[in-house]
Amino acid sequence: MKGNIAYLGLLLAFALILSYIEALIPFQFGIPGIKLGLTNLAVILCIYLIGYREALLLTLSKAVICGFLFGNLTMIFYSLSGAFFSCIIMVVMAKSGKFHLPVISAAGGVMHNIGQIAVAYLTVKTYGILYYIPMLILSGLVTGILIGIAATLVMPYIKKVIVKREGNL
Amino acid sequence: MQKLKADIFVIGIILIAALLFFIIPRVMNRQSENGEVEFWQDGKLLYSYSLSEDRIVSIQASDGGYNLVLINGGSARVTDADCPDKLCIRQRSISENGESIICLPHKLVVQITSGKESDLDAVAN
Known part of the structure; x- marks a missing residue:
């Protein structure tokens, strides 16, 4: 855990x-x-390099800090709920080990958008928002797959670094 | 191979969900047409009728002219008028919230208003 805190900080900065x-x-x-x-x-x-619980922690802190840095309070609520659902589904899918990374990431992207639209619907109570859902689901799918592919490509290199560092500690 | 099957399954579910959310609001909206047709003349509201009930409304203009408005199948249009330019007859039928037909010679505005709010007026990014 001690070593992980440093990595978590690093990943948070990265995010x-x-x-x-x-x-x-x-x-x-x-x-x-x-x-x-x-x-x-x-x-x-x-999720893949450190752990599931740490990933959830990273997601929530990322959403709050991002909100304060680049957004406002309402945005924090949107992204908190989106990020929470997204992280949960990705952790569950990663744990099962039955899926490829791009698909896990795609499901995460879709859930992120659904979580956001759910909060948006609760706050404005406007029926018209529901018309956006199909577009949001599809965009979450596409961007999720792209991010997943990027993660697959990056993973081996980062794995190397982390293992090396731990050897030195 | 096993993984690929699971992948395709998940992506299939996502696509089906997108399709469902595309279809459902459109079907539901058709059933619950609760729009109103408002008739304004000279800045005053004359009548307001439901869009879902078919009827023909005749409006007398102050100069003795008339407009016939047909409300049919969830949309409204001007079918006949004795105004000089007949522009109101040529305008397309209206059904969405905020759409209107205007007959300038008779100072008549036929406008759709809807019980539900139809659009966002502000978006937080």
Whole structure:
């Protein structure tokens, strides 16, 4: 656990940088809620390299800190619920060991959007929001698969570094 | 191979969910058409009728002219009028919240209002 805290901090910083980069990239489709979800990369790495509980911790702290840095209080609630559902489903799927990483990441992306729209629906109580759901599900699927592929490619290198470092400790 | 099957299964579920959420609101919306057709003349509200009940409404203009408005199958349009330009007849039928037909010579506005809010007016990013 002691070593993990350092890695967790590292991954949290990584997630924050990713969300900053994401804020810089103009990736707008005119539909609120659609985004790349780059920070999911950090969560996936955490699930596979450190642990499930730590991943949940990372997700929640990431959502709160990101919200304060780049958003506002309402945004924190949106991303908290989205991130929570997304992380839970990814942990469950990763634990089962029956799925490839891009699919796990895709399910995470979809759940993230669904969690967000659920909170959005509860706050504004507008029926019209439901029309966005299909688009949000599909965008979550596509971006999730892309992030999953990226994670698959990055994983071996990071694994090497982490193992090496632990050898030195 | 086992993994690939599970993958395809999950992606299938996601796609089906997307499809369901695409279809359901559209079907439900058709059943619960609770829009109202409002008739405004000279800035005053004359009548308000439900969109779901078929009827023909005749509106007398202050200059003695008339407009006939047909409400049918969840949409409304002007079928006949004796205004000089007949633009109101040529406008397409209205059914969505906020849509309107305007007959300027008779100072008539036929507008749809809906019980439910139809659009977001602000979005937090």
